[in-house]
Amino acid sequence: MSCVAPCTCPPHCTVTLDRGLNTICIVDLHGATIVSWKVNDEEQLFVSQNAVYDCKKAIRGGVPIVFPHFGPWPLGPRHGFARIITWKVEKGPVKRDNGDIEAVFSVTDQDRTKSLWNFAFKLTYTLVLGEKTLQFKIAVHNPSKNKEFTFNLLLHTYFKVQNVQQCSISGLKGCIFRDDTKNGIKSKENRETVTITEFVDRVYEDAPAQQFLIKSQLSKIRIQKLNFPDTVVWNPWIENSKAMDDFGDEEYLQMVCVESGHVSEPVILRPSITFEAGQILELLKSEDQITLLPVGKQ
Numbered sequence: 001m002s003c004v005a006p007c008t009c010p011p012h013c014t015v016t017l018d019r020g021l022n023t024i025c026i027v028d029l030h031g032a033t034i035v036s037w038k039v040n041d042e043e044q045l046f047v048s049q050n051a052v053y054d055c056k057k058a059i060r061g062g063v064p065i066v067f068p069h070f071g072p073w074p075l076g077p078r079h080g081f082a083r084i085i086t087w088k089v090e091k092g093p094v095k096r097d098n099g100d101i102e103a104v105f106s107v108t109d110q111d112r113t114k115s116l117w118n119f120a121f122k123l124t125y126t127l128v129l130g131e132k133t134l135q136f137k138i139a140v141h142n143p144s145k146n147k148e149f150t151f152n153l154l155l156h157t158y159f160k161v162q163n164v165q166q167c168s169i170s171g172l173k174g175c176i177f178r179d180d181t182k183n184g185i186k187s188k189e190n191r192e193t194v195t196i197t198e199f200v201d202r203v204y205e206d207a208p209a210q211q212f213l214i215k216s217q218l219s220k221i222r223i224q225k226l227n228f229p230d231t232v233v234w235n236p237w238i239e240n241s242k243a244m245d246d247f248g249d250e251e252y253l254q255m256v257c258v259e260s261g262h263v264s265e266p267v268i269l270r271p272s273i274t275f276e277a278g279q280i281l282e283l284l285k286s287e288d289q290i291t292l293l294p295v296g297k298q
């Protein structure tokens, strides 16, 4: 089902940003989860064939939003509740002067969130679809007059790849990472490019503002982070794939998660303050010019 703003549909509906020439982005209001980003008809995001769309479970793939907690959470569901509650359309989709398409989504505290985590908040999520780019901006506002809260925030991006064993990720050399396949032991990344040939679950702390997912010799995705210090790299590999009901046994070969977030340390948000962060994904083909950002941390 599709809908137009202001959305009055029942929980499970989607909003499509359409830039023309088969460049689209589809957002499911369950979690404001992006479930498709196509550039000239070429899908860039992985969504499992076994993903469940019951408005209860997180959608397995695309870009779920992790908030207010990353990982197992004593107070509530793993990775928090933002990915399993219904968001609203706040604006759009509207066309900007340059042809880019913008849409804004939001969600605020409600009985369900307060029963787990008793804080008032507003999340505002702005997406801008360009010819070859998808820009994300997410704002966390604390409307309280006197109560601060702490949180994690992460864009859990599942990239679609032909064969993960032929992909690599650059931009992580020299970073300290927490290896969650080895009880959280910390090590230093010495490789120029990170390859995926086994179960990988790493939080790269304070990583540079830019990574490249090299999908093939002809195609890469530039990931630019804004105010997101960490980069999580995850691929469940064989055994974990088999153990997940909403993930195909062989699908680990077709995906890799490279996730921009603020997870190794919590954000402390004082009353009346707004925290903003984001990422820009850009599809680059071999003929495209790559303009590098200044080297160093963001």
Ligand SMILES: O=P(O)(O)OC[C@H]1O[C@@H](O)[C@H](O)[C@@H](O)[C@@H]1O
Binding pocket: 058, 078, 079, 156, 180, 201, 202, 232, 234, 259
């Ligand atoms: O199955 P979930 O809750 O969607 O989480 C998937 C993965 O998400 C990653 O971000 C975590 O680093 C992994 O530890 C986790 O397994």
